[in-house]
Structures are given as C-alpha cells and as structure tokens.
Amino acid sequence: MDQVKVICDSAADLPKELREELGISLVSIPCHIEGTTYYDGVDFFADQFYVKLAESKEIPFTSQPAPMDYVNAYQKAIDEGAKKILLVSLSSGLSGSYQTAVLASTMMENPDVEIEVFDTRSASLGSGLQVIAAAHAAKAGKSLEEIKGLLESNREHTSIFFLVDTLEYLQKGGRIGKASAVVGSLLNIKPILSVNQEGVVFAVDKVRGKNKAFERLFGLIKEQTQAGAVSIGVMHARNPEEADKWVRRIEQEFEVKELIVTEIGPVIGTHAGPGTVAISVAPYIEI
Structure with missing residues (x-):
C-alpha cells in the first residue's frame, strides 16, 4: 500500500523540525505588512513577525494561498512518488484556504492519484495536533480512508x-x-x-x-x-x-x-x- 503524503498550511504553527521529522509538507499562508508580502514558515517566522508587528503603522493582514500554491504542493508530492495525498487545513470558518485547497485538488489531472482535503475546524496547534496524528497514522501505513476516519473522530474531541x-x-x-x-x-x-x-x-x-x-x-x-x-x-x-x-x-x-x-x-x-x-x-x- 502506498503511504499517504500529509500536507498542512502554515496556520497549524508546527515547528519546522517536527514537520521535517514527520515528513509533512507545507503550504504557506501569506502575511502582508506595509505593502510587503511575506511567506509564513518559508521566509518569515514568528520572531520576525512580532518585530514587524511592533514597528508597523498599519494593521498586518493575511490572505489565503492561491490555488496554484496548492497545485504546486500536490505536484511536488506526486513527483516524489505519492499516490495518496491528504491536505489537512485551517478551519473553513476562519479562512477560504480549505475551499481553495479543494478547488486545487480538482485541477490535478492525474487519475492515478487520490487527493483529499480535511477541514480541522480549528487553528494553530488545534489544527497542528490533527496534522501530527495524520502523519503518525500515515507512517504506520494507514490508508487514506482510515486516516480521514481517525481525524473525523478526533476532531470532535479537540x-x-x-x-x-x-x-x-x-x-x-x-x-x-x-x-x-x-x-x-x-x-x-x-x-x-x-x-x-x-x-x-x-x-x-x-x-x-x-x-x-x-x-x-x-x-x-x-x-x-x-x-x-x-x-x-x-x-x-x-x-x-x-x-x-x-x-x-x-x-x-x-x-x-x-x-x-x-x-x-x-x-x-x-x-x-x-x-x-x-x-x-x-x-x-x-x-
């Protein structure tokens, strides 16, 4: 059975070292401060953000990733051999990122690859704990359907x-x-x-x-x-x-x-x- 590839967005606030250890890929949610766009978890991290936040005369804001950001993440996973992909997303009640990730999954044209998007209905480590559970289950050889079922059950008690x-x-x-x-x-x-x-x-x-x-x-x-x-x-x-x-x-x-x-x-x-x-x-x- 093909191991499920787990992807999350940067709102999960997972430490980089932990993501790398568990093989979790990242889609960055952009942060905009005084006309400059920064990519959370890629070239912009918490320590830098709080310095900018204190200095900024304007209110920083975030925007959802573009569909191509998700397409590129899916394609990278496929290029690395993934046949089953699970994108674990920031709450759809807080951002349009979930819907964009779903849209991007329909843009993929490889019939041999199955992509699912899971709405954690949470944020920060409320999402992150669910991402970690998915990654552990994937490493243990659980199927895509098994992992989704596990997350659906766990989500209600997170x-x-x-x-x-x-x-x-x-x-x-x-x-x-x-x-x-x-x-x-x-x-x-x-x-x-x-x-x-x-x-x-x-x-x-x-x-x-x-x-x-x-x-x-x-x-x-x-x-x-x-x-x-x-x-x-x-x-x-x-x-x-x-x-x-x-x-x-x-x-x-x-x-x-x-x-x-x-x-x-x-x-x-x-x-x-x-x-x-x-x-x-x-x-x-x-x-």
Missing part, C-alpha cells in the same frame, strides 16, 4: 482556548469594537477565546484579571477533556514564561502522552497579538 494579553489587536482586526476594547482594558478584562464545532472563533468567557482568567481557562479545559491520555499543544506569542507556567500546570493535571510547545505564527498572531497564550487538547491516538 479543544482550543486562547487567553489574550491585550484587546488592542482584536479591536484592530475588527473582532471587537473600539469602545468595548477601551472599557475592557480599563477593567482589566481578559477574554477567553475558543473555536466552536463550526470552526469559528468566539468568546467563551470574559474574566477580570490574569490569574482568574488562567484558573477559569483550566477549568474549561478539564470540563471538555475526556479521561485518559491526551496530546497537548501550548502556544504563545512572545510569552515563553507564561507558556512554561501552563506546561507545569498541564503536567500536574493531565496524563500527557504528547506535548508540543511552539510560538503562535503570523496567521493567528495578527489577530491575537503579543502576550497571547493558548492551549489545545486532543485525545492521544495510539497507532
């Missing part, structure tokens, strides 16, 4: 929560109104954000003070996490000390089989802003 440090970037990106941002900042309001089953960002709760928000967030995680071994991703935006605190708490409270810590990249960082810390939890899949 949760993600973001705790933003400032409301400034949510306001700049149009996620909340200016008045709400000003009042929220004055009152030290910390919104806890998540992604629902439709793959759309929403505020789960709003808590006054960082410590209370931290405790509330971990309460939400425990409510939504099934008993047993878990895979966990911790993400931060220029906030490694807080991320370390989260990791210590996680190791105390969960049966962690897989733990990944990474920095939030440009795609999510544009909206969340520096200081954000996030966590994604998924059932650990024994393959």
Whole structure:
C-alpha cells in the first residue's frame, strides 16, 4: 500500500523540525505588512513577525494561498512518488484556504492519484495536533480512508482556548469594537477565546484579571477533556514564561502522552497579538 503524503498550511504553527521529522509538507499562508508580502514558515517566522508587528503603522493582514500554491504542493508530492495525498487545513470558518485547497485538488489531472482535503475546524496547534496524528497514522501505513476516519473522530474531541494579553489587536482586526476594547482594558478584562464545532472563533468567557482568567481557562479545559491520555499543544506569542507556567500546570493535571510547545505564527498572531497564550487538547491516538 502506498503511504499517504500529509500536507498542512502554515496556520497549524508546527515547528519546522517536527514537520521535517514527520515528513509533512507545507503550504504557506501569506502575511502582508506595509505593502510587503511575506511567506509564513518559508521566509518569515514568528520572531520576525512580532518585530514587524511592533514597528508597523498599519494593521498586518493575511490572505489565503492561491490555488496554484496548492497545485504546486500536490505536484511536488506526486513527483516524489505519492499516490495518496491528504491536505489537512485551517478551519473553513476562519479562512477560504480549505475551499481553495479543494478547488486545487480538482485541477490535478492525474487519475492515478487520490487527493483529499480535511477541514480541522480549528487553528494553530488545534489544527497542528490533527496534522501530527495524520502523519503518525500515515507512517504506520494507514490508508487514506482510515486516516480521514481517525481525524473525523478526533476532531470532535479537540479543544482550543486562547487567553489574550491585550484587546488592542482584536479591536484592530475588527473582532471587537473600539469602545468595548477601551472599557475592557480599563477593567482589566481578559477574554477567553475558543473555536466552536463550526470552526469559528468566539468568546467563551470574559474574566477580570490574569490569574482568574488562567484558573477559569483550566477549568474549561478539564470540563471538555475526556479521561485518559491526551496530546497537548501550548502556544504563545512572545510569552515563553507564561507558556512554561501552563506546561507545569498541564503536567500536574493531565496524563500527557504528547506535548508540543511552539510560538503562535503570523496567521493567528495578527489577530491575537503579543502576550497571547493558548492551549489545545486532543485525545492521544495510539497507532
């Protein structure tokens, strides 16, 4: 049986070394800052992004990859011998990338190659944990249909929560109104954000003070996490000390089989802003 080739987009925030280790290919989501286009995960990385974000007088924005970006990724996989390809995508509720990846798959004219596109309905390591599960299953020799079934089951039990440090970037990106941002900042309001089953960002709760928000967030995680071994991703935006605190708490409270810590990249960082810390939890899949 031909091994399935797994491809993801850069919104999954997977460390480059891990992608290379697992044989995961990348489609970059472009980031535009003051008239210059940068390619996330290719020639532009989180550390560079946050420097540019602080310096920029304009609001950075991202755009979905072009259909040919996906076509080129599919063709490269085919040229390397792939007959089965799985593109694991950022939530269709957050970007048109999923639909573009599907469109690109219909543009391929090789009848001997099967291409599937999977909507994670999540972002950052909420997507990334699903990409990793797919890559492990592919290396174990699972079929394309088996991997899709595994991801569909796992997706329903994958949760993600973001705790933003400032409301400034949510306001700049149009996620909340200016008045709400000003009042929220004055009152030290910390919104806890998540992604629902439709793959759309929403505020789960709003808590006054960082410590209370931290405790509330971990309460939400425990409510939504099934008993047993878990895979966990911790993400931060220029906030490694807080991320370390989260990791210590996680190791105390969960049966962690897989733990990944990474920095939030440009795609999510544009909206969340520096200081954000996030966590994604998924059932650990024994393959």
